[in-house]
Amino acid sequence: MARIPDEEIERLKREIAIERLVTGFGIELKRTGANLVGRCPFHEDRTPSLIVTPSTNLWRCMGKCNVGGSTIDWVMRTQGVSFRHAAELLRADHASLAAGNGRVVRQATTVKLESPITQDADDQQSLRDVVRFYHDTLKESPEALRYLESRGLTHPEMIGHFKLGFANRKLGLTLPEKNRKAGAELRGRLERLGILRETSGHEHMNGSVVFPIHGLEGDVLGMYGRKITEGLRPGTPLHLYLPGPHRGVWNEEALVASKEIILCESIIDALTFWCAGYRNVTASYGVNGFTDDHRAALQKHGTARVLIAYDRDEAGDNAAKELAGELLAMGIECYRVQFPHRMDANEYALHVQPAAKSLGMLLNQAHWLGKGQPPRQDAEKDAEKVIVEPVAEEPIADSRTAAKEKTDAPVSSLAADVAPREETPAQAEVRAHEIVIVREDRRYRVRGFAENTSYHLLKINLLASRGDGFHVDTFNLYTAHQCAAFVKQAAIELGVSAEVIKGDLRHVLGQLEAMQDEQIRAALTPKPREVAMSEEDRTAALALLRDPNLLQRVATDFERCGLVGEETNKQVAYLATVSRHLDSPLAVVVQSSSAAGKSSLMDAVLQFVPEEERIQYSSMTGQSLFYMGEMDLKHKVLAIVEEEGARSAAYALKLLQSEGALSIASTGKDPATGKLVTHQYRVEGPVMMFLTTTAIDIDEELLNRCLVLAVNEDRAQTQAIHRLQREQQTLEGLIRREERRGLVLLHQNAQRLLKPLLVVNPYVEERRFPDTLTRMRRDHLKYLTLIRAIALLHQHQRTVKTERGIRYIEATREDIATADRLMEELMRRSLDELPAQTRRLLGLIDAAVTGECARLKMERADFRFSRKDVRGWTQWGDTVLKKHLGRLEDMEYLLVHRGGRGQSFVYELLPGLTDGYDKKKSPLEEEKSPLSRPQVAGVSRGGRPHETRMNTGANGIFARKPVNGTDTGAGPSPVIGMGAGGR
Numbered sequence: 001m002a003r004i005p006d007e008e009i010e011r012l013k014r015e016i017a018i019e020r021l022v023t024g025f026g027i028e029l030k031r032t033g034a035n036l037v038g039r040c041p042f043h044e045d046r047t048p049s050l051i052v053t054p055s056t057n058l059w060r061c062m063g064k065c066n067v068g069g070s071t072i073d074w075v076m077r078t079q080g081v082s083f084r085h086a087a088e089l090l091r092a093d094h095a096s097l098a099a100g101n102g103r104v105v106r107q108a109t110t111v112k113l114e115s116p117i118t119q120d121a122d123d124q125q126s127l128r129d130v131v132r133f134y135h136d137t138l139k140e141s142p143e144a145l146r147y148l149e150s151r152g153l154t155h156p157e158m159i160g161h162f163k164l165g166f167a168n169r170k171l172g173l174t175l176p177e178k179n180r181k182a183g184a185e186l187r188g189r190l191e192r193l194g195i196l197r198e199t200s201g202h203e204h205m206n207g208s209v210v211f212p213i214h215g216l217e218g219d220v221l222g223m224y225g226r227k228i229t230e231g232l233r234p235g236t237p238l239h240l241y242l243p244g245p246h247r248g249v250w251n252e253e254a255l256v257a258s259k260e261i262i263l264c265e266s267i268i269d270a271l272t273f274w275c276a277g278y279r280n281v282t283a284s285y286g287v288n289g290f291t292d293d294h295r296a297a298l299q300k301h302g303t304a305r306v307l308i309a310y311d312r313d314e315a316g317d318n319a320a321k322e323l324a325g326e327l328l329a330m331g332i333e334c335y336r337v338q339f340p341h342r343m344d345a346n347e348y349a350l351h352v353q354p355a356a357k358s359l360g361m362l363l364n365q366a367h368w369l370g371k372g373q374p375p376r377q378d379a380e381k382d383a384e385k386v387i388v389e390p391v392a393e394e395p396i397a398d399s400r401t402a403a404k405e406k407t408d409a410p411v412s413s414l415a416a417d418v419a420p421r422e423e424t425p426a427q428a429e430v431r432a433h434e435i436v437i438v439r440e441d442r443r444y445r446v447r448g449f450a451e452n453t454s455y456h457l458l459k460i461n462l463l464a465s466r467g468d469g470f471h472v473d474t475f476n477l478y479t480a481h482q483c484a485a486f487v488k489q490a491a492i493e494l495g496v497s498a499e500v501i502k503g504d505l506r507h508v509l510g511q512l513e514a515m516q517d518e519q520i521r522a523a524l525t526p527k528p529r530e531v532a533m534s535e536e537d538r539t540a541a542l543a544l545l546r547d548p549n550l551l552q553r554v555a556t557d558f559e560r561c562g563l564v565g566e567e568t569n570k571q572v573a574y575l576a577t578v579s580r581h582l583d584s585p586l587a588v589v590v591q592s593s594s595a596a597g598k599s600s601l602m603d604a605v606l607q608f609v610p611e612e613e614r615i616q617y618s619s620m621t622g623q624s625l626f627y628m629g630e631m632d633l634k635h636k637v638l639a640i641v642e643e644e645g646a647r648s649a650a651y652a653l654k655l656l657q658s659e660g661a662l663s664i665a666s667t668g669k670d671p672a673t674g675k676l677v678t679h680q681y682r683v684e685g686p687v688m689m690f691l692t693t694t695a696i697d698i699d700e701e702l703l704n705r706c707l708v709l710a711v712n713e714d715r716a717q718t719q720a721i722h723r724l725q726r727e728q729q730t731l732e733g734l735i736r737r738e739e740r741r742g743l744v745l746l747h748q749n750a751q752r753l754l755k756p757l758l759v760v761n762p763y764v765e766e767r768r769f770p771d772t773l774t775r776m777r778r779d780h781l782k783y784l785t786l787i788r789a790i791a792l793l794h795q796h797q798r799t800v801k802t803e804r805g806i807r808y809i810e811a812t813r814e815d816i817a818t819a820d821r822l823m824e825e826l827m828r829r830s831l832d833e834l835p836a837q838t839r840r841l842l843g844l845i846d847a848a849v850t851g852e853c854a855r856l857k858m859e860r861a862d863f864r865f866s867r868k869d870v871r872g873w874t875q876w877g878d879t880v881l882k883k884h885l886g887r888l889e890d891m892e893y894l895l896v897h898r899g900g901r902g903q904s905f906v907y908e909l910l911p912g913l914t915d916g917y918d919k920k921k922s923p924l925e926e927e928k929s930p931l932s933r934p935q936v937a938g939v940s941r942g943g944r945p946h947e948t949r950m951n952t953g954a955n956g957i958f959a960r961k962p963v964n965g966t967d968t969g970a971g972p973s974p975v976i977g978m979g980a981g982g983r
Contacts, residue, residue: 338362487502591695
């Protein structure tokens with residue numbers, strides 16, 4: 001049911017004085033303070049109990065009935081009508097409200113509003129009366145007018161010319177009830193005509209804008225209704241016609257005036273063409289609504305050509321094809337207007353402005369539906385293959401008379417006049433933060449343009465000025481109603497016509513769209529990685545890259561820049577950053593205790609990487625990687641200071657490392673339409689990942705994908721760091737700090753000269769790699785990638801070869817030997833079931849226990865020690881000891897016994913786990929790694945050691961593959977397998 005607008009209801013409650021209604025009803029009121037008092041008409045009231053308050057325009061009975069309310073409530077109770085009826089009586093200021101009889105009507109059965117339909121009218125006159133009543137109702141219904149405006153149907157003469165109306169249930173309130181003879185006859189007639197429904201008696205088109213269908217003589221032959229209320233019950237039809245077969249042809253005068261006709265699927269689509277200036281348009285009643293009346297009218301008026309402008313969907317396409325066959329058989333040329341997929345004429349005109357030009361373009365490009373070539377192919381008439389140009393905007397006094405006058409007029413076809421008149425294009429002057437476009441004596445200043453990085457939005461702040469007049473607003477140039485509001489107000493302020501402003505705005509849009517194309521193209525184009533480098537710097541960088549001892553030179557320069565020790569770690573980390581140029585780079589995790597120097601190692605390595613090729617964060621959210629620029633990470637180093645800060649992004653990091661790219665589908669709003677749409681984001685790799693962590697336990701998936709570097713935490717390293725820190729306070733240290741800037745720039749320039757190249761390893765089949773564990777599959781790939789990174793670093797010392805269009809360099813035996821040396825130490829660490837810090841603690845405990853047993857002359861199996869003893873031996877903090885002792889306990893290196901008092905515990909170091917440690921060293925000194933000799937893999941809960949050992953052989957964990965049955969290297973060839981967990 002169509003509702004009275006809330007603002008109208010509030011107006012009735014506010015502007016119609018309740019005092020006038022009460023006194024008009026015949027009740028005498030006396031003033032008492034701010035109120036008026038009288039006798040309540042709704043009960044036997046001997047003592048005045050009706051209170052009227054003029055200041056709030058409300059009334060209240062303080063007596064027996066205890067009711068009250070607004071002006072509408074008063075009319076409902078006194079007249080015995082519904083809320084809607086009462087509101088309509090107030091809107092009409094009906095005479096019954098001032099009758100003065102003082103009689104309360106319990107339920108009204110007599111008509112109070114004047115009926116628009118005369119009692120003795122025939123069927124046709126009754127239909128005309130209904131159309132006139134609906135037409136008058138539309139003019140007073142803001143909600144219906146807003147609906148037409150939302151569909152772009154805003155031509156000032158449209159409503160009057162086609163007698164559009166609005167059904168809001170008011171018609172039924174003007175008719176007598178059926179319990180009276182006049183009401184039974186009048187309502188029965190309207191039910192028979194289809195205006196009222198036979199079952200309920202309600203208006204058939206209630207809540208709809210009504211489009212009458214007139215004949216050439218003015219008879220009402222039918223009606224079409226379109227619901228305007230959103231959120232109706234499921235199944236409620238939005239499109240309504242009068243019951244029975246369709247009669248008549250909408251806008252038949254167009255067929256009289258023109259031999260070329262646009263045929264739409266619906267009346268709203270046809271009105272879209274009409275409002276855009278294409279008056280020779282009509283409509284069928286849906287895809288299956290082309291009737292015999294249409295066929296007869298086309299033949300009667302001699303229509304020569306029809307452009308079928310049905311909706312561009314499957315139903316519309318099929319109906320157009322079937323109808324074209326029928327019309328072609330009747331001798332009528334047929335063309336298909338091709339809207340974008342799933343669009344109709346109205347939707348297209350709303351999205352592509354100005355409608356006159358956009359619709360004209362589609363009409364000119366209409367597709368011939370007949371066989372062979374379309375008719376009239378001669379040069380003179382080729383431009384006239386389809387119809388219509390927008391007619392001049394002039395008042396229409398009587399459309400039917402005008403149509404008859406134009407019957408013999410020549411047919412006008414669409415040619416170049418559809419395009420706007422060519423004018424000298426306005427030039428845009430681009431300034432720091434604004435764009436200025438001048439059109440004759442009018443100036444347009446644009447701000448905020450740089451923020452438009454999507455083709456779906458062109459939101460700007462536009463200042464239009466002319467002399468002293470100006471108008472400024474912020475709006476979206478792709479939103480029709482916002483542009484219309486700007487044009488209207490700017491025309492008033494500048495003192496020119498709206499058409500002039502509209503033309504200017506069209507030129508501004510054209511200029512800005514061209515600039516937006518360039519802006520978006522520039523934003524999507526990857527920024528050049530080349531950095532200006534002097535010839536002197538380039539020569540020095542090339543000399544470094546061609547140094548035969550390049551990798552050793554890198555290690556030396558690290559030390560000159562302040563990174564002492566960590567020989568293997570800094571070389572591996574440096575090579576990993578170089579691997580960013582490969583298709584599958586290495587990834588590195590630096591693991592250490594807090595304050596042990598992991599961040600210093602990372603910073604030292606990263607400073608040798610050019611700034612434009614590294615990205616460093618402290619932490620990352622789970623979705624942050626997915627929304628980076630598509631090429632922001634490609635062949636770059638992504639460094640995260642603390643692995644815990646990237647915990648939520650771990651999934652994305654793993655995918656990026658494994659797949660080499662990330663993609664995500666995300667739901668968001670279309671800035672132009674406001675509808676939810678799916679956006680796809682993609683981030684291209686490959687990328688080299690560099691992380692640090694203090695965690696003892698690293699995520700297994702991340703561990704498998706990364707090389708784990710353990711920072712040297714022994715006492716000698718600490719002493720070396722102290723020496724360096726003291727030296728930095730001296731004059732020599734300050735001089736070295738200045739030299740460091742030159743070294744860093746040298747290495748950055750050297751890395752800038754490295755280019756992505758393919759690497760071929762001709763000796764790959766000569767090497768063997770451990771294959772006892774599944775994780776060796778990824779470790780093997782890391783080993784091969786390390787060889788490629790070493791070769792890539794030496795690319796300026798190698799010959800670039802070309803084979804079948806593939807440019808590549810080859811790895812050498814020296815590259816493989818270097819990889820063997822570096823990987824052997826890494827593999828020993830990674831295959832150890834204990835983290836490096838825990839392994840070091842175990843060695844310190846073993847040395848201390850051995851010393852104490854020797855001093856006390858007792859067996860190791862009888863020696864017990866507490867956590868306090870370990871703190872004394874190692875000087876480690878209690879928090880750190882808890883973590884590492886817990887790991888040793890879990891892995892059964894330590895056996896826990898209940899202490900002598902209370903809940904205390906003591907430990908026993910199980911035998912056979914730490915054989916080979918140098919017993920002569922102090923417990924506070926760094927011991928040699930136990931993995932350098934055969935190692936007992938583990939001990940059962942009972943303290944009996946398993947005898948599974950890892951034998952690295954004379955050549956370490958790598959060995960040459962026998963060639964033709966002959967071992968090419970000394971020592972055992974394959975790696976002997978390891979027990980569970982790598983012990």
